[in-house]
Amino acid sequence: MTDEEKLIEKLRRIEALYARPGTEGERAAAASARERIQARLRELEQTDAPVEYSFTVPDSWSHRLLVALLRRYGVKPYRYRRQRHTTIMARVSPQFVEETLWPEYQQLNDTLHAHLDEVTTRLITEALQVDTSDAEERDR
DSSP states (O other): OOHHHHHHHHHHHHHHHHTOOSSHHHHHOHHHHHHHHHHHHHHHHHHSOOEEEEEEOSSHHHHHHHHHHHHHTTOOOBOOTTOOTTEEEEEEOHHHIIIIIHHHHHHHHHHHHHHHHHHHHHHHHHHHOSOOSOOOOOOO
C-alpha cells in the first residue's frame, strides 16, 4: 500500500469516527458515514437553527479541506467580497459545528499536515541531499 493509499484510509477512518456509527459494518463504509452525518445535520437543523459562522484557517491546504468537508455535508461555503481567502463563511447548526464538523476538520487537518510535512522533508532530503532540521537558534 502506498503512502497516499494509507493516508486516504486513515482519513476515511476519521470520518467514520465522527459519523456516530451504529454497527461495526457501518464503521467500515465511508459512503454510509457521510450519509449518517448528513442525516444528523438535517436532524439538528430542525432543533438547532443554522447560524452564520466565520471560519478562519491558516493556509490554503486547510482552506481546501474545510471547504470540501462543508460541501460533502451539503453546506454551501462562501466568502464576502474583500474577505481574506483564508476566511470561509457558512450557515450551519452550532451543535453540528461543535460536535462533528470542527473536531473532524481538526483531526483531518492534523493528519494531512503531518503527511505533507513528512513528504516535504523526504523530498527535500532526497533531492537536495541536505539536513532539513530547523535553523540554529542564537542569542543576540
